[in-house]
Amino acid sequence: MKYGIVLDAGSSHTSVYVYNWPAEKENDTGVVQQVEVCKVDGPGISSYSKDVEKAGLSLQDCMNTAKQVIPKKEHRDTPVYLGATAGMRLLSLDNNKIADKVLLSVEKSLRLYPFDFQGCRIITGQEEGAYGWISINYMLGNFKQSSSWMPFQQTSTETSGALDLGGASTQITFEPTDSINESPENFMLFRLYGKTYNVYTHSFLCYGKDQALRLRLANDVKNAGSTNLQNPCFNPGYVKNMSAVDLYGSPCTAKYKLFSSSFILITGTGDYHQCQQNLQDMFNKTECPYSRCSFNRIFQPELSGNFGAFSAFYFVMNFLNLTSEKDLSKVKETLKEFCSESWQQVKEKFPDIKEKYLSEYCFSGTYILTLLEMGYGFTSENWGNINFLRKIKGSDAAWTLGYMLNLTNMIPAELPSSPPLSHASYVGLMVLFSFLLASVVFIGWLYFWKPRCLQKGII
């Protein structure tokens, strides 16, 4: 067995994934399995900008778990990759030097482990989308192709689109059916197992659910001209004092800072319709320099096929019991009901759920619906094409697997030149041919030898 470790350094936390696969089958599709995932206790590495040494130290527990999971004799040959996503993208926009220091601290810590350290870097939003798409299609077995020696052409499997909602960014990636490509920067060409895929992808920075909430609140403060907000996206009776540092401390919201007040007071009113109207403003649909756009002047081809929606799409829809609801009007009905429940009732009903997550489910659910409907253009007709999922065949749906498959060259561009026959058929045919050959020799011997004997007898 071979092993690989990928660290997903996200905006809200870091996860350490351990994968393994049989060495002799490493180019086969679907053989890589996730054997462990460890969530680092504490926030994402980007929040250690004022204490960079701690960014590296925070990974210790999960790296020790990886050390235990992987057999000792494999440690030296196990590659370790770290990809940082939108939290670090934002930090590097804000202060590139500090972002480098954080990555250096993390690298220093990771080099202390007995693994084969391969590097830490901030991945682009486009990579995050594309690797997410590769991961889920690899796990779903969608890259399987008919082998070239087959006498008939098998139709190739359709791929599934990928929808990823993080804390700071969100990605949409799919293989469009039309060939309109008005925005080359949104397309990636892949050649995998002998087939070419032209994949559309876009990552919206600041549209992950945590930054989107801040973006909305910062706009609300600006529009209201007050730091005392009545907010329809929180349950009635919910009251929160949010620090101005937390609200304006990211490049997504910094420009909205108007007041010197150090706190913003939020009081929930729990009105789904008002919340959705409020959130719609975040999606500019009026300007589009292309034949079609999602929002904010970004090109998007017509949606096609099924989509796997993971990460926060799954966490939120799973809490609301909506992962298998295919009727969009029922989804809205459920959200409306949930948002209108008093905060006291909600807390009593779900005493075991972290208050931070619980208090934001009305906002997050409404945001997901608005993003999918208003932003990407899903309708009640194709809502059923979205599959909210956390795992596929035991592995988490995340960009990490695709990242590792790419960096270890485990997805060949061309089909591996497989022998046209299986070993068993080959042995069978050899036995048959040997038997036929022996029979021919024997018959020949009988034919040419016997008559001569007979002739001798006659003489």
Ligand SMILES: Nc1nc2c(ncn2[C@@H]2O[C@H](COP(=O)(O)OP(=O)(O)OP(=O)(O)O)[C@@H](O)[C@H]2O)c(=O)[nH]1
């Ligand atoms: N409800 C719930 N939310 C979660 C859980 N784990 C993470 N989240 C939230 O889901 C969002 C996405 O989390 P991740 O998938 O880790 O995304 P990320 O790596 O922070 O995202 P980016 O850096 O933006 O790519 C964040 O807002 C997290 O706070 C969970 O177990 N339950």
